[in-house]
Amino acid sequence: AKIVSGGRKIEVINALTSKNFEIKIEYVPPDDSNPFDKSIKKIKELINNSKNLLIFTNTRNTAETIASKLLEIGGKDLAVHHGSLSKEVRVRAENDFKTGKLKAVICTSSLELGIDVGTVDAVIQYGSPRQSIKLAQRIGRSGHRENLVSKGLMIINEPDDLLEAIVLKRRTINGHYEKPRIHRLALDVLAHQIVGMAIENYPSLNSIYKTLTKSFYFKELTYSKFKEVVNFLIKISLIYIKNGRIIPKRRAFPYYFEAASTIPDVEKLKVIDVSTNRFIGLLDGDFVAATCSIGTIFILAGKPWTVDRIDFENMKIYVYPAPQSSGAIPAWIGEEIPVDYKVAREVGALRRRLANGEYSKILKEYKVAPTILSAYMKYIKEQLEYCQIVPSDKIVFIEKGDKYAVINSCFGTKINYTLGLLLAHRISRKVGKTVIFRIDPYRILLVYARGVRGEHILEVFQTKIDEVETLVKQAVKETELYRWHLLHVLKRFGAIERNSKKPISRSIYRIFEGTVAEEEAIEEILIDKLDIEGIIQVLNLIKRGAIKLKYRDVGINDFSPMSIPILERYYYRGSLIPALPHTTILQTVKKRIFDTKLELICLHCLNWHDVMKAGEVDDNFKCPKCKAKMISITRPDDSINKVRIFRRWLNKLPLSEDERKIAEEMSKSAMLFLTYGRKAVIALAGYGVGPATATKILAKANTIDELIELILNAERKYIRTRVFWS
Structure with a gap:
């Protein structure tokens, strides 16, 4: 309401009524023989017993794999729907589903919002949806009327996903949804508006400033920051000032219309095997920028590959088969759905309560089947038997080996990414060697050469609070992710051509140090990927003793059961073809x-x-x-x-x-x-x-x-x- 009112007095009429959900959870534990195949058979059975079903997954690869497996075992009248498919294919799937030609559609968030797919009996969510807002939107596709019950089933294969699904079910039924972080004072958007208003012949700088500050997004814009953006636009030859008016230059007109969208072009790099000069597949530009450098091992097409060189100019990444899969990152295309801090903390609280014997209370509170919760209790007991420590909302559990350490931290995706970045940055500076980090919502994995000691890790948790933001921003500027974001920001500012694919060289991006473009690139990463306020809150809780640090030195095969998932994802094993022998x-x-x-x-x-x-x-x-x-x-x-x-x-x-x-x-x-x-x-x-x-x-x-x-x-x-x- 504040956004659309423009500061005027308004009255908000809330006509929302509560929505009734019926959400069930089915757990197929990973130690079950062929849990994926068992899940597919369950999905096929549900399709056969329903008129029409939507099956949601979090990734395109999973959607394609499920569809392929269903067809293998005789599934009929089904289609796949995701953003990588052509519009024609997606529209055909939507229409065929509405008219009853299809019994099931396997989809990602592409069918989550705004598309009328007609009557849906029920919805299946394969794996945790990561967010209560996504679960509500997806399950809400069934019973899509005010007086009807929306029915859904979550099929879960992993212990982390199980407790997360239990938490998300409760939060969805109670209407507790994640709050979006709004990007206010976006300086690239401000630049675009200034150029547009110059084209519209606004009479003065002051008239432009007064108009802009009436917007909710720029209400807090200072005149000095406004002038900084104007001066930057003058330097990059989009405008000039004459007699107190902003006059557009010739470049301003194509820039204004080409940069109308803030959504970056989805850019993918071709992966080329240098040993055969063969095209392997595509990688998302964000994935490459965020995680890849020379020597990085990642998994694509079921095999591990080592990065040999990245050529952003020609949008190619050259690789060769990795002699081993150790350290391999699963390649992804598109954004992974972040798990909110509150969700991760509630998962941690459930771990603590189950370890403390509150099994019966949780059964009543969360209305979950005893068979489901008892399956997770096995996981808790294994952890207790192994080391008597269960990572939770009140315990950060650190296990350190010779080459890598696992920090069990139930803080969610963004806080763990921020903490991982801070740990890697400070430890790298301390020991003079590169430290790589990977995260999931409940863990941080640090990878390093010998020489990193436990005290180096523990010291980071005692970082002075007033230094945290500065240190995180320094760490951000040292990442490829920052250079990738800066490239997109400079395109949106009009500093470089929108179709340019040349990487920002170190000498070029030094030119933009201290400019509004650098400020905007860092701010975007802080909002989209990180959580400064959250990490400060966590470090304060640790300093006050509300969250305790537990530390344990371990051997290569001595990590506890709750540390294993992140090691399995990146270092031990996975669903991949064995690495090619060097011969x-x-x-x-x-x-x-x-x-x-x-x-x-x-x-x-x-x-x-x-x-x-x-x-x-x-x-x-x-x-x-x-x-x-x-x-x-x-x-x-x-x-x-x-x-x-x-x-x-x-x-x-x-x-x-x-x-x-x-x-x-x-x-x-x-x-x-x-x-x-x-x-x-x-x-x-x-x-x-x-x-x-x-x-x-x-x-x-x-x-x-x-x-x-x-x-x-x-x-x-x-x-x-x-x-x-x-």
């Missing part, structure tokens, strides 16, 4: 190199040349015409007459710089073939391997397998460094 990778590279076509020219007679596969040339190969072994090895190129170029070079006739280089490389490659024979041909078949690199490789390689490994390393180096070549 298998080398065999793949070897086949590619042996199949590479090369142009062979006899430099002795200059009367013979041919195109052959590298694997077809042996040590005894000679020119078929003159029997000489002075054979040059180059990449085939019909546009270049290499024989003519080499003749002119021999006779010292004029050549262009490029032609001289071609002739010299022909001569050097022929000398390598004279010296190394077949090995020289194999080396020169490598991607980006010329005579200079081949000489170094051949001097080190004793066997063909050693040669292939050295070629692969040279190819990786070439891909990493070629972007810097002029």
Whole structure:
């Protein structure tokens, strides 16, 4: 109401009535044989016994997997609906569902709001929906009238999800929903409005400022901050000031219409396997910016891959098969749904109460089936038997090993991300080595080299409260996520072209230090990803003793049951194809190199040349015409007459710089073939391997397998460094 009133006096009439929900939970524990298959059979049974069902999942991959499995076991009359599908496919699914041609649609949040899909018997939510507002919207698709009951079933496979689902069910029925964080004083939006008002010929700076501050979003805008944005727009040549008026420059007109939306373009990077030069799949730009750097291991298409180089300009990420899956991050496309602090704390409180024997009270309070709660009690008992400590709303439990530590913290997604960032930043500074962090709503995983001690972790929890915000902002600025956000903010400000895909180099983004663009990029991350107020509240509770820290040193296989989920997700095992052995990778590279076509020219007679596969040339190969072994090895190129170029070079006739280089490389490659024979041909078949690199490789390689490994390393180096070549 405040947003639309513009500061005028208004009366709010609340015509909302309470909605009746009937929400059930079915738990298939992970130690059950094939829990996923068992869940799919349950879904199929429900589809068969209903007229029409909506099945919600949190990710597109899960939606596609469920649909595929249902079809495998004879499921009929069903479709998939998510944002990656074309509009035509989505509309057809909606219409077919409304008219009764489909019995079930497996969907993500794409069918959560605003689309009339007609009568729905019931809704299935696969996994925890993460938020009570999402559960209400999804279950509310059934019984979609005021006097009808909305019916839904949550099918859960994980202990964390089980307690979370119990909490979300209670919060949904009681109308306790997550509050959105509103982004006020968005400086890129302000810049866009200023340019628009300049185009509209507003008479003065003051008239623009007075109009803007009538808006709810800019009510607290100071005149000094307004002038900062105006000055920034002048510097990037969108406007100028004449006689106290803002005048738009020529660039202002296309900028105003192109930057009308604050929604960033969904940009995806192609993933290329350097060992085969094969396209593997797509990664979300935010995923790459937030989590990937050279050496990062992630899972895509069921296999672990190591990042070799990231090319934001061409929107490609070059990878090679990881020799192991340890440390692999599950790749995601799109945003993961954050779990709110209050939800995570209530999950923690339930853990504590169950550990303290309040089983019967919780059964009555949460109206949950005894079989469901007793299944979670097994998890609590395992934890108690293992170490007598249950992480909860009042206990942060830290387990530290040689290479990684798990901080069990029931603080939700955003606070855990903030705390993880702070821990990684401060510990990295302390020990002088990189510390990587990963999070879920109930844990933080720290990954480090040797040298990190328990005291380094514990010290962070004693950070001075008045330093927290500054330290977090410093940490944010050191992340790829910040550079990615800055790129989008600069596009929205009009500082760079909207279709530009060039990454922000360190020298460029230093230019924007201290500007309103930097301020906006940091603020967006603080609002969308982090929670400064929340982390300060948590640290205060720890300092006061309301939340206790428990610490335990552990061996590699000695982490407690409640620490295991985050380790399983990132470090132990997962639903992936086993990592390729190193020998298998080398065999793949070897086949590619042996199949590479090369142009062979006899430099002795200059009367013979041919195109052959590298694997077809042996040590005894000679020119078929003159029997000489002075054979040059180059990449085939019909546009270049290499024989003519080499003749002119021999006779010292004029050549262009490029032609001289071609002739010299022909001569050097022929000398390598004279010296190394077949090995020289194999080396020169490598991607980006010329005579200079081949000489170094051949001097080190004793066997063909050693040669292939050295070629692969040279190819990786070439891909990493070629972007810097002029």
